[in-house]
Amino acid sequence: MTDQQTADEIVDTVARWVDSEVMPNASEFELADAYPDEMVDQLARFGLFGATIPEQYGGLGLDVSTYARVIEELSRGWMSLAGVVNSHLIAAQLITRFGTEDQRRHWLPQMAEPTRRGCFSLSEHDSGSDAAALRCRAVRDGDQWVVNGTKMWVTNGERAGLVALLARACDADGTDHGITCFLVDKQPGPSSGGITVSRNIDKLGYRGLETVEMTYVDHRLPADRVLGGPGGVGQGFHWCLAALELGRVNVAARGVGVARAALDAALAYAETRETFGRPIGQHQGIQFKLAEMATKVEAARLLTREAARKLDGGERADMAAGMAKLFASETAAEVALDAMRIHGGNGFTTDYPVERYYRDAPLMIIGEGTSEIQKMVIGRALMRGDRP
């Protein structure tokens, strides 16, 4: 557990930086779809690329509860910043929990520094929710693996120097040993060996950082790139579902951060905008809306904290993380729309940040498993007897 004083100091430091550097500048970068180099450098100086990496490997070793609070603050300023660290830390989480000691010693210090940025590559064109249907293949050839296939939606894919790649491990005769996680070493940039960034996807929101399609053509990997060593063949799917619990808490915390930013903006606007001789916040109709928004934000935060607490305690957290992610992401979308309504016509312009919250919120309903998938996870847990 991160001690309370240290946790509060880290969260306060990030929150102050968000207020002074991120809030005033985020929309400019986001609308231009420009990568925020200086902000990302500051995330590195804060040590956030190593946020959940254990201290013995050079990370901050934050518990999930503190990490979630940091992500909430970043997302209050600009949700894309949370995306810059999320897939990196999912890859680090896979290595921390399931890698061999050699793999941990090799990759984690570089990722914490970060001289090497990571990304997480599970999805394909025809397999998102049904992730186990993925088709990318790694065929064993002597002491190497030869990778072929196209992966979709790889956030941070171009700038990454390490891809946690999920592919089917096969023998040359086609025998399929199951989905396996490979640690793919690449040069940051549009191509590296047999890997090409075949498309940079233009997005409604979550702009400023890249989400790409990546194509592998006869890309060769040494045998030691199987996560967990030889025993890791066929374990990748099961392991990545476990690592995604951290990703789901991250997305829930992002939802809380965006919803909070939308609520704060709506409150500020309601105090100053006047109609019928008084600030609109004095009209009961607006107050009721603000009350509902604030209640949802608080409920989303409490669910997120509970999921983080369970992960920190080593408890099974699939249902808790699913509930937090489901509720917080839907809350972000609802509260962003309400904030836009409260802004009237101004909410529909780029003069105010609420339009960005409105565009960013739907990603959280989709990424790390859609709301329907969260309901499946929660429903299955209930049917096997788990209770919140």
Ligand SMILES: Cc1cc2nc3c(=O)[nH]c(=O)nc-3n(C[C@H](O)[C@H](O)[C@H](O)COP(=O)(O)OP(=O)(O)OC[C@H]3O[C@@H](n4cnc5c(N)ncnc54)[C@H](O)[C@@H]3O)c2cc1C
């Ligand atoms: C901006 C962005 C960044 C991303 N970053 C990454 C990344 O870094 N790495 C990565 O691996 N992936 C990433 N993803 C992929 C993301 O995880 C998938 O988009 C998501 O899991 C949904 O998959 P899909 O898009 O294929 O939708 P589909 O699976 O095709 O789903 C379409 C619709 O059908 C619904 N549906 C599907 N199955 C069922 C069912 N059984 N019952 C009821 N409804 C169902 C879904 O909920 C959804 O509404 C990213 C996506 C986006 C948009």
